[in-house]
Amino acid sequence: MSRLGQYILFLGALFKNHESFKTYLRLTLDECIYIGINSIVIVSIVSVFMGAVSTVQTAYNLVNPFIPQSVVGLVVRDLTILELAPTITAIVFAGKVGSSIAGNLGTMRITEQIDALEVMGINSVSYLVLPKIIATVFMYPFLVILAGVLAITGGYLAAEFAGALSPADYFTGLKTSFNGFSIYFALIKSVAFGFLISSIAAFMGFYTKGGALEVGQSSTKAVTVSCIAILLSDFILAQLLLVK
Numbered sequence: 001m002s003r004l005g006q007y008i009l010f011l012g013a014l015f016k017n018h019e020s021f022k023t024y025l026r027l028t029l030d031e032c033i034y035i036g037i038n039s040i041v042i043v044s045i046v047s048v049f050m051g052a053v054s055t056v057q058t059a060y061n062l063v064n065p066f067i068p069q070s071v072v073g074l075v076v077r078d079l080t081i082l083e084l085a086p087t088i089t090a091i092v093f094a095g096k097v098g099s100s101i102a103g104n105l106g107t108m109r110i111t112e113q114i115d116a117l118e119v120m121g122i123n124s125v126s127y128l129v130l131p132k133i134i135a136t137v138f139m140y141p142f143l144v145i146l147a148g149v150l151a152i153t154g155g156y157l158a159a160e161f162a163g164a165l166s167p168a169d170y171f172t173g174l175k176t177s178f179n180g181f182s183i184y185f186a187l188i189k190s191v192a193f194g195f196l197i198s199s200i201a202a203f204m205g206f207y208t209k210g211g212a213l214e215v216g217q218s219s220t221k222a223v224t225v226s227c228i229a230i231l232l233s234d235f236i237l238a239q240l241l242l243v244k
Contacts (some may be wrong), residue, residue: 027131036139042182051154059164073173085148098201104220105205106215140194
């Protein structure tokens with residue numbers, strides 16, 4: 001509970017004694033490139049294979065002759081939008097970006113760069129962490145959209161080249177009984193996951209104590225706690241927004 005209280009106080013310090021708007025704009029744009037643009041490749045690779053594997057495995061398990069093959073496209077579509085694109089991508093994102101944020105801030109802490117900022121009267125929490133959180137919350141939904149498109153494309157490639165089902169059946173399933181709220185739900189989750197990943201990773205890195213070994217431990221803790229927070233918040237959001 002003490003760590004939770006420290007985390008809440010840490011979030012509150014983000015908005016105290018802040019810098020100018022231009023400063024935050026420059027820092028946030030830099031973080032958008034570092035956090036978002038540099039994550040496109042890994043997100044794209046994972047997404048394509050997620051969609052392809054989901055299609056092949058769903059088609060393999062739907063062997064009942066009374067179930068049309070188009071159901072495979074419907075299942076892959078809903079599974080991608082509701083869970084694979086926002087949640088599985090978040091786990092990968094936490095491993096790449098979360099560990100990087102924690103490692104960078106942890107290194108700055110043990111090399112006393114953060115202490116130097118505080119000596120100069122700068123709110124180090126706001127100056128270093130707030131741009132990372134804003135950039136992550138802004139960029140992660142775009143990565144989720146990209147992941148969803150590529151996962152569905154990966155499903156089509158599996159249908160076309162792996163022979164899991166015919167492309168016509170796959171596209172028929174994609175257009176069947178579509179609920180537009182699923183997209184809003186995925187975007188809501190992506191904003192929540194982006195905030196959790198960036199804030200938890202920054203918190204773990206910011207309060208690192210010791211040396212290089214502790215920096216590595218902070219990165220590991222950041223990924224572990226972020227993954228748990230993602231899964232817990234995923235369940236809570238599903239209960240709040242989907243269960244009637």
